[in-house]
Amino acid sequence: MTATDHFISEFTRLGRESAAAGPAWLRLAREAAVERFRELGFPTLDDEEWKYTNVAPIARTPFRIGNGFAVRGLTVEELQRVTFGEMDCTHLVFLNGRFAPELSRLRPVPDGVRIMSLAAALVEEPDRLEPHLSRHAQFEDHAFVALNTAFIQDGAFVYLPRRKVLEEPIHLIFVSAPNGSPRVSHPRNLIVAEAGSQAAVVESYVSLGEAAYFTNAVTEVVAGDGAVVDHCKLQRESEQAYHVATLQAHLSRSAHFASHSVSLGGALVRNDVNIVLDAEGVDCVLNGLYLAQGSQHIDNHTFIDHARPHGSSREFYKGVLSGRSHGVFNGKIRVRKDAQKTDAKQTNKNLLLSEEALVDTKPQLEIFADDVRCTHGATIGQLDEDALFYLRSRGLAREDARSLLIHAFASDLISRIPVVPVRTGLECLLMTRLPVGIEHREGI
Amino acid sequence: MLEIKNLRAKVGDREILKGISLTVKTGEVHAIMGPNGSGKSTLAQVLAGRDTYEVTGGEATYQGKDLLEMAPEERARQGLFMAFQYPVEIPGVSTMYLLRAGLNAARKQQGLEELDAMDFLSLVKEQAKLVEMDESLMNRSVNEGFSGGEKKRNEIFQMAVLQPKLAILDETDSGLDIDALRIVANGVNRLRGPDRAIIVVTHYQRLLNYIVPDRVHVLYEGRIVKSGGKELALELEDKGYSWIEEKLARA
Numbered sequence: 001m002t003a004t005d006h007f008i009s010e011f012t013r014l015g016r017e018s019a020a021a022g023p024a025w026l027r028l029a030r031e032a033a034v035e036r037f038r039e040l041g042f043p044t045l046d047d048e049e050w051k052y053t054n055v056a057p058i059a060r061t062p063f064r065i066g067n068g069f070a071v072r073g074l075t076v077e078e079l080q081r082v083t084f085g086e087m088d089c090t091h092l093v094f095l096n097g098r099f100a101p102e103l104s105r106l107r108p109v110p111d112g113v114r115i116m117s118l119a120a121a122l123v124e125e126p127d128r129l130e131p132h133l134s135r136h137a138q139f140e141d142h143a144f145v146a147l148n149t150a151f152i153q154d155g156a157f158v159y160l161p162r163r164k165v166l167e168e169p170i171h172l173i174f175v176s177a178p179n180g181s182p183r184v185s186h187p188r189n190l191i192v193a194e195a196g197s198q199a200a201v202v203e204s205y206v207s208l209g210e211a212a213y214f215t216n217a218v219t220e221v222v223a224g225d226g227a228v229v230d231h232c233k234l235q236r237e238s239e240q241a242y243h244v245a246t247l248q249a250h251l252s253r254s255a256h257f258a259s260h261s262v263s264l265g266g267a268l269v270r271n272d273v274n275i276v277l278d279a280e281g282v283d284c285v286l287n288g289l290y291l292a293q294g295s296q297h298i299d300n301h302t303f304i305d306h307a308r309p310h311g312s313s314r315e316f317y318k319g320v321l322s323g324r325s326h327g328v329f330n331g332k333i334r335v336r337k338d339a340q341k342t343d344a345k346q347t348n349k350n351l352l353l354s355e356e357a358l359v360d361t362k363p364q365l366e367i368f369a370d371d372v373r374c375t376h377g378a379t380i381g382q383l384d385e386d387a388l389f390y391l392r393s394r395g396l397a398r399e400d401a402r403s404l405l406i407h408a409f410a411s412d413l414i415s416r417i418p419v420v421p422v423r424t425g426l427e428c429l430l431m432t433r434l435p436v437g438i439e440h441r442e443g444i
Numbered sequence: 445m446l447e448i449k450n451l452r453a454k455v456g457d458r459e460i461l462k463g464i465s466l467t468v469k470t471g472e473v474h475a476i477m478g479p480n481g482s483g484k485s486t487l488a489q490v491l492a493g494r495d496t497y498e499v500t501g502g503e504a505t506y507q508g509k510d511l512l513e514m515a516p517e518e519r520a521r522q523g524l525f526m527a528f529q530y531p532v533e534i535p536g537v538s539t540m541y542l543l544r545a546g547l548n549a550a551r552k553q554q555g556l557e558e559l560d561a562m563d564f565l566s567l568v569k570e571q572a573k574l575v576e577m578d579e580s581l582m583n584r585s586v587n588e589g590f591s592g593g594e595k596k597r598n599e600i601f602q603m604a605v606l607q608p609k610l611a612i613l614d615e616t617d618s619g620l621d622i623d624a625l626r627i628v629a630n631g632v633n634r635l636r637g638p639d640r641a642i643i644v645v646t647h648y649q650r651l652l653n654y655i656v657p658d659r660v661h662v663l664y665e666g667r668i669v670k671s672g673g674k675e676l677a678l679e680l681e682d683k684g685y686s687w688i689e690e691k692l693a694r695a
């Protein structure tokens with residue numbers, strides 16, 4: 001049996017129980033997706049888009065669909081250890097891919113706003129889902145998106161009617177807990193922000209325990225005219241976890257979208273962030289930070305599609321790589337013929353802390369319009385010896401000086417995260433990843 | 445305070461310091477002059493512990509201890525301070541943080557209590573006023589985007605806060621206008637005292653009008669080729685380095 005066959009037989013096995021339950025349009029999408037997955041198979045290093053990331057460890061493991069109920073008994077206290085203050089805000093918890101209402105909390109929201117599990121929305125609000133679910137994240141060329149679509153079951157659904165503003169961020173917490181054989185979950189999230197609405201959504205991926213498992217997530221974001229959406233993703237799973245995720249955002253006129261992606265955990269991580277600026281005057285920000293150590297592999301693929309005029313994109317990714325870790329940054333920016341007056345800026349900076357650490361960085365600019373401003377730059381470097389010596393010459397121990405410089409490098413991105421508890425939580429977490437913990441003080 | 449004997453140092457295959465001997469006693473101020481590329485900064489950096497330079501011979505004793513054995517931070521904590529000729533920009537690390545960490549590391553070493561935030565702040569404010577350093581600069585990242593003059597002033601400010609026993613100033617006067625020069629000189633003169641020593645590396649006599657040195661040395665191609673009193677600086681200003689070169693050629 002080939003790797004693909006295994007996942008397909010899982011589909012067949014599950015199909016009998018759950019697939020039949022959804023609306024007809026979803027059944028069709030699932031069928032088409034599994035068919036496409038069968039055709040595509042898992043990508044190999046020969047695929048241009050997967051050149052630096054070998055997914056063979058995922059393909060050869062017979063992952064089975066996780067079951068949230070098997071880890072029932074998980075307490076809020078246990079969850080608190082792996083979250084940063086999200087528990088005080090509205091939060092939806094998913095255990096091995098399934099919504100866990102007993103661990104979740106919904107605070108009162110403005111009229112018409114929906115924050116619920118996708119499984120519930122498929123039953124209660126299928127008409128709201130139909131125009132968007134699986135309409136934006138294309139699975140034609142992406143085996144993992146196809147796989148996720150084939151297994152759409154649960155995740156979060158957030159809906160903001162016109163001009164509704166959520167003051168508080170919404171936290172989506174995806175917890176994986178080992179239960180027996182290697183598990184896979186396919187979280188599927190849909191965020192629809194109608195014209196003029198505003199919200200911040202934080203996706204956190206965390207592990208309880210150290211077992212190997214696979215998370216294959218897809219999030220679709222649809223922002224209407226003038227909507228403002230901040231999306232944060234924190235990937236801090238165990239160093240045995242496999243994590244593949246696609247964030248697909250579709251932005252309308254004068255919408256503002258920001259994606260903050262922080263990857264700290266995982267054995268093998270691949271993030272795709274695809275943004276389509278499909279109307280005039282869209283403004284988007286893509287920030288990313290990846291910290292890899294040991295033998296971690298973290299791949300960030302971003303694609304910003306400037307399809308209409310007067311769009312602006314600001315992309316800033318930074319990586320810190322130590323041990324034998326491997327980082328990949330591939331940032332594609334396409335400016336279509338129509339997209340005059342586009343203003344795009346991309347920066348990728350990498351800090352290598354060891355001889356064996358490695359990074360592949362590849363900017364890809366495809367510009368078909370003539371009146372545009374596009375800049376990009378990538379750097380790979382070590383800690384600045386002159387700066388290290390300067391700090392030591394003022395009395396700082398070598399390791400403290402190293403920590404301070406690494407901290408300065410990474411915290412620059414963390415400080416841009418708009419959600420306060422996430423920002424402060426990450427600051428603390430960053431400290432634990434430094435050669436020595438530096439005391440956290442105001443104004444480093 | 446500092447005794448250097450026949451110190452040699454190289455970078456790669458290139459020998460830069462070719463046997464330097466220099467004794468600086470407590471309470472003294474020494475000036476080191478010399479043409480570009482003669483090795484002045486190399487000497488300063490070697491004394492501060494920069495490992496780009498390999499010490500191939502000789503010795504340096506600081507307060508009775510083997511200086512060359514110590515890590516740079518160790519030297520700093522024992523009261524050695526070097527003001528860089530080219531101060532480094534360090535984005536993301538504020539001067540305040542750096543100074544507090546440095547000062548407390550030294551205090552800890554000396555068995556003193558760490559300064560708390562309030563005491564530290566008042567110390568820093570007082571010193572900032574003395575060197576006429578804008579307080580907003582200290583809260584910014586070290587030297588990031590500073591003008592040349594601001595960088596030099598920041599070095600003097602750090603010196604004033606850290607109160608070193610032995611200060612080595614590497615061309616802190618270069619590129620400063622006359623007001624800034626006066627501030628730098630005042631900073632040095634305030635530090636001057638019977639239990640401290642100062643080495644100023646400079647090209648210009650004008651600084652030495654404010655900081656009157658006890659001894660002046662001429663460094664030339666990695667060697668101290670002439671030493672004398674403060675009048676030597678005037679003579680050099682008058683006759684230029686070619687005067688030294690001619691003398692050496694004749695010898």
Ligand SMILES: Nc1ncnc2c1ncn2[C@@H]1O[C@H](COP(=O)(O)OP(=O)(O)OP(=O)(O)O)[C@@H](O)[C@H]1O
Binds near residue numbers: 479480485486
């Ligand atoms: N890191 C280095 N690598 C290679 N060569 C070096 C290095 N540092 C210094 N040198 C060389 O050693 C010589 C002495 O340099 P140094 O900076 O000590 O001179 P200096 O007397 O301070 O000059 P200036 O008056 O221009 O500051 C020069 O020829 C310089 O090019």
Ligand SMILES: [Mg+2]
Binds near residue numbers: 614615
């Ligand atoms: Mg010099």
